[in-house]
Amino acid sequence: MTVGATQPVIRATLEDVARTAGVSLATVDRVVNRREGVHAKTVARVEAAVAKLGYRADVAAARLARGQTFRFAFVLPTGSNSFMTSLTEQVARTADWLAGQRGFIDILHVDVFDPDVLAAALENLSPAYQGVAVIALDHPRVRAAIDELVARGIAVVTLVSDAPSSSRVHYVGIDNPAAGRTAATLMGRFLAGREGTVAVIAGSLSLRDHTERQFGFHQILSSEHSNLSALPVIEGRDDSDRTRKLTGALLARHADLRGIYCCGAGNRGIADALEASGRAREVVWITHELTEYTRRFLVRGTLDAVINQDAGHEARSAARILLAHCSGEPISPDQERIRIDIFLRDNLP
Amino acid sequence: MTVGATQPVIRATLEDVARTAGVSLATVDRVVNRREGVHAKTVARVEAAVAKLGYRADVAAARLARGQTFRFAFVLPTGSNSFMTSLTEQVARTADWLAGQRGFIDILHVDVFDPDVLAAALENLSPAYQGVAVIALDHPRVRAAIDELVARGIAVVTLVSDAPSSSRVHYVGIDNPAAGRTAATLMGRFLAGREGTVAVIAGSLSLRDHTERQFGFHQILSSEHSNLSALPVIEGRDDSDRTRKLTGALLARHADLRGIYCCGAGNRGIADALEASGRAREVVWITHELTEYTRRFLVRGTLDAVINQDAGHEARSAARILLAHCSGEPISPDQERIRIDIFLRDNLP
DNA sequence: CAATTTTTGAGGTACGCAACACAAATTCTG
DNA sequence: CAGAATTTGTGTTGCGTACCTCAAAAATTG
Numbered sequence: 001m002t003v004g005a006t007q008p009v010i011r012a013t014l015e016d017v018a019r020t021a022g023v024s025l026a027t028v029d030r031v032v033n034r035r036e037g038v039h040a041k042t043v044a045r046v047e048a049a050v051a052k053l054g055y056r057a058d059v060a061a062a063r064l065a066r067g068q069t070f071r072f073a074f075v076l077p078t079g080s081n082s083f084m085t086s087l088t089e090q091v092a093r094t095a096d097w098l099a100g101q102r103g104f105i106d107i108l109h110v111d112v113f114d115p116d117v118l119a120a121a122l123e124n125l126s127p128a129y130q131g132v133a134v135i136a137l138d139h140p141r142v143r144a145a146i147d148e149l150v151a152r153g154i155a156v157v158t159l160v161s162d163a164p165s166s167s168r169v170h171y172v173g174i175d176n177p178a179a180g181r182t183a184a185t186l187m188g189r190f191l192a193g194r195e196g197t198v199a200v201i202a203g204s205l206s207l208r209d210h211t212e213r214q215f216g217f218h219q220i221l222s223s224e225h226s227n228l229s230a231l232p233v234i235e236g237r238d239d240s241d242r243t244r245k246l247t248g249a250l251l252a253r254h255a256d257l258r259g260i261y262c263c264g265a266g267n268r269g270i271a272d273a274l275e276a277s278g279r280a281r282e283v284v285w286i287t288h289e290l291t292e293y294t295r296r297f298l299v300r301g302t303l304d305a306v307i308n309q310d311a312g313h314e315a316r317s318a319a320r321i322l323l324a325h326c327s328g329e330p331i332s333p334d335q336e337r338i339r340i341d342i343f344l345r346d347n348l349p
Numbered sequence: 350m351t352v353g354a355t356q357p358v359i360r361a362t363l364e365d366v367a368r369t370a371g372v373s374l375a376t377v378d379r380v381v382n383r384r385e386g387v388h389a390k391t392v393a394r395v396e397a398a399v400a401k402l403g404y405r406a407d408v409a410a411a412r413l414a415r416g417q418t419f420r421f422a423f424v425l426p427t428g429s430n431s432f433m434t435s436l437t438e439q440v441a442r443t444a445d446w447l448a449g450q451r452g453f454i455d456i457l458h459v460d461v462f463d464p465d466v467l468a469a470a471l472e473n474l475s476p477a478y479q480g481v482a483v484i485a486l487d488h489p490r491v492r493a494a495i496d497e498l499v500a501r502g503i504a505v506v507t508l509v510s511d512a513p514s515s516s517r518v519h520y521v522g523i524d525n526p527a528a529g530r531t532a533a534t535l536m537g538r539f540l541a542g543r544e545g546t547v548a549v550i551a552g553s554l555s556l557r558d559h560t561e562r563q564f565g566f567h568q569i570l571s572s573e574h575s576n577l578s579a580l581p582v583i584e585g586r587d588d589s590d591r592t593r594k595l596t597g598a599l600l601a602r603h604a605d606l607r608g609i610y611c612c613g614a615g616n617r618g619i620a621d622a623l624e625a626s627g628r629a630r631e632v633v634w635i636t637h638e639l640t641e642y643t644r645r646f647l648v649r650g651t652l653d654a655v656i657n658q659d660a661g662h663e664a665r666s667a668a669r670i671l672l673a674h675c676s677g678e679p680i681s682p683d684q685e686r687i688r689i690d691i692f693l694r695d696n697l698p
Numbered sequence: 699c700a701a702t703t704t705t706t707g708a709g710g711t712a713c714g715c716a717a718c719a720c721a722a723a724t725t726c727t728g
Numbered sequence: 729c730a731g732a733a734t735t736t737g738t739g740t741t742g743c744g745t746a747c748c749t750c751a752a753a754a755a756t757t758g
Contacts, residue, residue: 011418011451011744013743013744013745014744014745015744023706023707024706024707024708025707025708025709026706026707026708026709027705027706027707029745029746029747030705030706032745033745033746033747035747037704037705037706038705038706039704039705039706039755042705042706054448056448056449057449057744057745058413058449058451058743058744058745059409059449059450060408060409060410060412060413060450060451060743060744060745061409061413061713061743061744061745061746062744062745062746063409063713063745064407064409064410064413064712064713064714064715064743064744064745064746065712065713065744065745065746065747066713066745066746066747067712067713067714067746069360093681097681099360099403099405100405100406100407100408101408101409102360102407102409178695178696179696181695181696182693182695182696184695185693185694185695186693189538189539189541189653190538190539190541191541192538192539192540192541192542192543193541194541216695220695304538312683312684316684332442332446334661335661335665337698339690339696339698340696341688341690341691342690342691342693342696344531344534344535344691345534346527346530346531346533346534346565346569347527347528347530347531347688347689347691349686349688360714362713362714362715363714363715364714372736372737373736373737373738374715374737374738375718375736375737375738375739376735376736376737378715378716378717379735379736381715382716382717386734386735386736387735387736388725388734388735388736391735391736406714406715407713407714407715409713409714409715410713410714410715410716410743411714411715411716412715412743413713413714413715413716413742413743413744413745414714414715414716414717414742414743415715415716415717415743416716416742416743416744699758700757700758701756701757701758702755702756702757702758703754703755703756703757704753704754704755704756705752705753705754705755706751706752706753706754707750707751707752707753708749708750708751708752709748709749709750709751710747710748710749710750711746711747711748712745712746712747712748713744713745713746714743715742715743716741716742716743717740717741717742718739718740718741719738719739719740720737720738720739720740721736721737721738721739722735722736722737722738723734723735723736723737724733724734724735724736725732725733725734725735726731726732726733726734727730727731727732727733728729728730728731728732
C-alpha cells in the first residue's frame with residue numbers, strides 16, 4: 001500500500017511564510033499580491049518559502065477580507081419553451097448558491113429573439129453589474145451592444161447561443177454544428193442503409209444555433225449517408241401547433257419519410273402528428289433538449305434520441321466563469337466545457 | 350422588459366438580522382445555529398427577520414470562523430488502465446482545488462481488486478481522516494470495513510464501483526445496468542435487424558460493475574433484439590494482450606459476428622484484432638470509457654460508440670459530497686448525478 | 699558622505715461569523 | 729414573594745487575509 005504525498009493537516013498561513021522566509025508579513029503580502037517595490041532577491045526568497053510550505057491562500061479568508069460583492073445580470077427570454085423554462089429555473093437555483101458567495105444574480109426577461117429589443121436591453125443595462133450572461137443573437141446591433149458592455153468593463157458571457165465575433169469573454173454552450181453532426185450520425189446509423197427521405201425542422205433559420213445544427217446535420221447526412229436525402233428545411237417557429245400541422249403534412253406527402261430531425265422546439269406537435277399517423281415506430285425521430293415532454297416521448301418509443309445540453313451545468317458554469325473573471329481567478333476549462341449529451345430511453349438521468 | 354426580483358447589493362449580516370428582530374447577536378446566533386435555550390416566540394421573530402432580509406450566511410466567513418480543516422483519503426487502484434490513470438489525475442486536480450477550501454486529500458494506492466487487501470487498507474486507515482472515497486468491491490469483508498469506518502464517524506463514499514449494502518453515505522458513479530442497456534440499444538439499433546451473434550467481453554465477472562453492465566446488456570438484447578444472439582461472456586481481465594487473442598479467436602470462429610460489447614478495459618487489444626481481421630467496419634464495437642485510445646479508435650471508425658463516465662466530474666463530486674457531509678451542508682443531487690455519456694465520433698469533447 | 703530613493707518592517711483595521719463566558723433580565727415555581 | 733430556572737444580552741476572541749499608513753532600514757546616487 002502506497003500512501004500519496006501526505007499534506008499537512010494544518011494549513012500554512014501567510015505568517016508561516018513570513019517566518020520561514022525571514023521577512024515581515026507586509027513583504028509577503030506584497031509578493032503574494034504582486035505589488036510594487038520588492039527586491040527581486042526578496043521575491044525569490046518569499047516564493048521559495050511559499051513553495052516549501054505549499055502555501056495556498058485560504059479562499060474563504062481572502063473573499064472575506066476583500067469584501068467585494070458581485071452583481072450579475074442573466075438576460076433570458078420571456079415566457080418560452082420548456083428548455084428555456086428549465087434554464088430559468090436553474091439560473092434561479094444558481095443565484096441561490098451564489099448568494100452565499102457574495103454574488104447576486106438578477107434575472108432580466110427580454111424578447112431575446114428580436115435583435116433590437118435585445119440590443120436595447122443590453123445598452124440600457126445598469127452599470128451596477130460587473131457581469132452579464134446573455135442568450136445572444138449573432139446580429140450586428142447585438143454584437144455592438146456586447147462590445148460596448150465589455151468596453152465599459154463589464155464581463156459578458158454568451159449562453160446557449162453565441163455571438164462569436166463579439167468580444168464576449170466566454171461562450172457557455174454546446175458546439176452546435178457538432179450537435180447536428182451527432183444527430184445525423186445517429187439518424188444514419190439507426191436507419192442503417194435504408195433508402196428514403198429525412199425531414200429537418202428548425203425553429204427559425206435566423207437563429208444561429210438552429211442553422212448551425214442543420215448545417216452539421218446536412219454535412220454528415222450528404223457525405224456519409226447517401227441512401228438518405230434531406231427534404232428542404234421547414235421552419236416550425238418553435239411552436240407546437242405549427243409543427244403539428246407541418247409534420248402531418250410531411251407524413252402525408254412523403255410515404256418514404258424515414259426520419260425527422262428537429263433542431264428546435266415544438267416537439268409536442270411532432271409527437272402528436274407522428275402518433276396520429278401510426279408511423280411513430282418506423283420513423284426515426286431525433287430532437288434536442290431533454291424536457292418533461294421529450295422524456296415521455298422517449299420512454300414511449302415515439303422519440304428515438306435526444307441531443308441535450310445540460311441547463312443546470314450551463315447556468316452554474318456561466319456564474320462560475322463570471323465570478324472567476326471578476327475576481328481574477330483562473331477557470332478550469334475542463335469543468336466548464338458543455339457536453340453534447342445523447343439520451344436514449346436507457347440512459348435517462 | 351421585466352426585471353427579476355432585485356436583490357440588495359449589500360448583503361444582510363447577522364447584525365442586521367439582530368437589529369430588525371430586536372434581539373441581540375447572541376440570540377440570533379443561537380437561532381441560526383440551532384442551539385438550545387431560546388423561546389419559541391423569539392425563534393419565530395428571528396426567523397421572520399431572516400426571511401425579511403433574505404439573510405444567507407456568508408460561507409467564506411463561516412468557514413473561516415469555524416476554522417475546521419478536513420482530511421480525506423482517496424483509495425485508488427495501483428498502476429492500472431487508462432481510465433484509472435485519468436481518474437487519479439483528476440483526483441489530484443481536485444486536491445489542488447480543495448487545498449484552497451481547507452480540505453486535504455491523500456491519495457492511497459491499493460490493489461482494489463483484491464478484497465482482502467482493500468479491506469485491510471480500509472481497516473488500517475488513519476483516524477485522522479474525516480472522509481474516504483473508495484473504489485469499492487461488493488464483498489463481505491470490504492462491506493464490513495466500510496461499515497466500521499462509518500461507525501467510527503468517518504464518511505465513506507464509494508467511487509465508480511459501489512458496495513450497495515454497506516452504509517456508505519453516497520455512491521458516486523454511473524448506473525451500470527443502465528449503461529449496459531444503453532450499449533445494447535445502440536448495438537441493436539446500429540445493427541438494425543441484421544441477424545447474427547454478439548460477443549460480450551468483460552474484465553472480470555467478479556467485478557460488480559462489469560456484471561451489472563453485461564446484465565443490462567443481455568436484458569435489452571434478448572428482449573428487444575431477438576435477431577441477435579449473445580455469445581457467452583468472455584473474461585478479458587482488462588488486459589490488452591489477452592483481449593487481442595480472445596477477439597481474434599472470436600472473429601475467426603464466428604463468421605456471423607456482428608457486434609462486440611466490451612464492458613471493461615483492454616480496448617487496444619480489441620482494436621488490433623478487429624483491424625487485423627479486416628472486419629473493423631462491419632462489426633459494431635461498443636465499449637466503455639473515453640481515453641486517449643478509445644478516442645482514436647472512434648475517430649478512425651473502428652469503434653462505433655463509447656459509453657463514458659466523466660472521471661473529472663466523479664472526482665470533484667466525491668470531494669464535494671465529502672466536504673458537504675463533514676460540514677453539514679446540503680448537496681444538490683442534480684449536480685452530483687453522474688451521467689451515462691454516449692460519445693460518437695461527432696460529439697467528442 | 700550627505701541626500702535621496704528604494705525596500706522593508708511594524709502595526710493596525712476590517713471583513714462576517716462562531717464560540718464562548720458571564721451578567722442581566724425575565725419567567726416560572728413553591 | 730423569595731428562590732430557582734430559563735431566556736436574553738453584553739462582550740470578547742480568533743479565524744486568515746487584504747489593504748492601509750507611517751517609520752525604519754538599506755541601497756543608491758551625486
